[in-house]
Amino acid sequence: KYQNNIIFGIGTSIDDTNSTEYVLTIGAGNLGLDKPEYYMNESKTTMAYRQDMFDSASALSNDTSTIKQDVNDVYKLEKELAKCYGTTDEQQQRPKARIRTTVGQLRQLLHASFDFTNYLTSAYASANVTLMDSDIVIVEDIDYLYCVSSIIEQVPPRTLQNYAIGRFMMQLNDNLPKQFRSIKENLNHAVGVTTTERARAVNCGRFVNKYMPFAVTKLYIKKHFDDNARKQVFEMVANIKKKIINILGDSTWMDSISKNKTIEKVLAIDVQIGYPDYLVSDNVTQLEMQYADYVFDSSFINNIFKILQIKAKEEFQLLRKHVDRKAWDDLPPATVNAFYSPLKNQIIIPVGILQKPFYDKDAPRYLNSGGIGVVIGHEITHAFVGRGLHFDKDGNRIPLWTHETIKAFIERKKCIVDQYSSFTVPNLNINANGDKTQNEDIADNIGLRAAFYAYQEFIQANPNADKRLKDLSKYSPTQMFFINYAHIWSAKMTDASARDRVLSSDHSLEPFRVNGPTSNFVEFDRACNCKPGQGNSRVNKCPA
Template sequence: MRLRELSKLFHMDWVKYFNTYFSKAGFSGDFTEDSVVIVETLKYFRLFDFAVTDNAVNYAKWQLLVKELSFANAVDDFDWDIFRKLRYPKSSKLGASDNLPCVELVEQSMPLAIARPFVEEFVTTNLIDTVNETANQIEKAFVQRLMEKDWLDQPTKDQCAEKVNAITRQIAYPDFIKIDSKLDKFYEKLDISIRSNFFEIGAAIRNFQIQQMVSSYSKPTDKTQWLDAPTEVNAYYSPQFNQFVFLAGILRPPFIAATWPPFLLYGAFGAVIGHELTHGFDDQGQQFDKNGNRVKWWTDNSIRQFQNRTQCFVDQYDQYSLLDVKINGELTLGENIADNGGVHTAYHAYKNVMNGTKAIKYKGLSEDQLFFVSFAQLYCSLFTDAALEQSTKTDPHSPGPIRVLGTLVNSEEFTEAFQCSKGSKMYPSDDRCELW
């Protein structure tokens, strides 16, 4: 909406606000009443009273302070105590080190600088080649399976295949961080003095981050930008960019190693790639076309069939609980679809790569069985009761053990590999949820 409309709805001079914000960051926003902004949380703004009262002013000050808590020594012990109780069980040695908050703080503050020594030691050309080749096989397998879906009509299948072929990738880290001059150039506006105290350093970093953010205003979207720290153990799919991102932190065991045989590689990292690819076709990703535009690009019949099948996953996961904490099938729908599609696709790709090669047993387990063991190991979990309860209310991912259970009971290949008897925990019935 235009700032004129925004100011009428929420009694505040938004033109002055944005111009002041940009000016403080060293940029001219040139905002007028006709400037257009996206209001993502309209309901929140309507419920919030912007009248200048003591409560409103105190709330605004608190929001500002919260962002700087990590740099305020006075609350450091309090903050770390909450962090430890939520994240680490009493029996865990992981919470014994006081270095962890410092490491995370540096990573969040200067992610590309801290990534430099990490990627130089752990990320090899051979490893990146392995990621690319595995991704190629996963995309090929997804399209093969896609063309076999009897619930999709041909025009929709063709559009989906085009979207898969249009996916771009970011792997490990941006290349420029290994070039001294370019890394120095990136951080040249970060003003930190050796005489600065801890809070002043935090303020400088915050200002630098704001400058980076506002500098992109009114410019074309840069789909090559890196939005997360390369050292994070994470991978994700961006529906707006139609892009995979596999950060350097996840390119380690138990996710991947360049020397692994196919049954381990595809069971673990193949399932991760398949998971992210499937996000392009889950309940959210399905709404974006190959160019990242939110438009209607499926036929009406295919959309109806899709919605009918997604309900199966909601009902399935609603029945699960872990340590007496109930799973929310609606909240976790997108991730559950991605987990299921990821394993199905990875198994198909693994079989393509094996191409009829004679199977060999390892320590009494077949290659097919080890494929699923490799997948399940990704989600060995350790969490506190508080963290579990919080995650089931806020995290779109199901807890680790449920991610394994929910996915494998839907896999006919798993049932065959382990010869599960019908009616058992891992083969409760023939009524399996299936989408991708």
């Protein structure tokens, strides 16, 4: 009802065997401390987490006599639930038991005391969607569902209710009064997250952009964005696509079947740049329809509840719609990020990332190529690296490559995995996890090369297009390409944040995202007059 995945996660997603339709999904929810590893041993983090529960409950209740025992019972429950997830590494290693069934067969399939059929039916009924026995259900991780069901059937109702309400309040924390936000700050400090409270205007802006992203984007592009810039980025995408196709065409380790399918898939990628087209129109009918239910009163928390209900309702109602493969979906355009969707074979480059240092329509092409160009190449690469490898050009779960090509790929990528695993995190004396980050690392390596080759082709066709920058004229255009690539990944983080990201993130830390791809690229050596083994130049370069 409020889009909270507590214990179980349910929703609507594109059917991966028929990407024109939607299906129901049910699987694991999330944990209060996010990662199951936190619950394995007592630490300052787990103690601070229980203190956070106690302080939050005390702030909400006049009777605090039972809170300490309630907190211990709730934490004991969540600690048991965490065992159902396995560690983050175990989740990576073991394939989830993913089963396709129907609403009518779900009860028979699961044989669990918890009534998942009734749970799904009730949830969708809250959005006026009546489930039918024939509706397809994807059970994402049946082992998790069995495990959790066996736990919650033994838990007293009071503990279960306290857990659900506590987690619900925890997710509302950012929108609660300062008293509650201060309690959360204590937990953040305990886990090594240092934050300063943003200005109220910034928080309000972020909130509105989260829940009314297209209205915010319409205002943003009207004031800050030149629509001609989209044309330039579309052109860059086309050129980078072409270079990735050349890289694929030149490969000697792929068989012809895999190579041809991959090239067809890259050619078929749907490209969304900036924002949906209707946002530049003076006609606001579509926006009015999108936000027709956004009728609010003077109570901020009641308005929060209403928005969460609207968002949950929108997701449940997708079930009775057909997939629009050219639609933008609900990703906020005013966000600094980029996306690839294997189920739609689509890349999205939001308007939020089309600003410095990634992009500036008036900047020399070498800066834009080393910025947004590499990001574009990275996202296109995901069409055949990572999850994209398991889907065809139409977004259906059909393997893209033959067994022989996959075997050759596994052998070749060992170099990247070993290289990134040898990177050491400063101050922490721990190594990066190249196995965990391999798909993103490979996308970085290919993205850098494709963007560079596309820039070379552009400058050959337009030899006088790029001028050197004042005060940076000692650097050549190709050197500036690599300098801006390093610039986009400039970052500062605490040791605790770095450790957390090494343990949990699929992306390498920023220094490794710069040093890895450049060290493997002979054009970087040429631009910087490096010899293999000198500085950041790698002797045995890993193939992309």
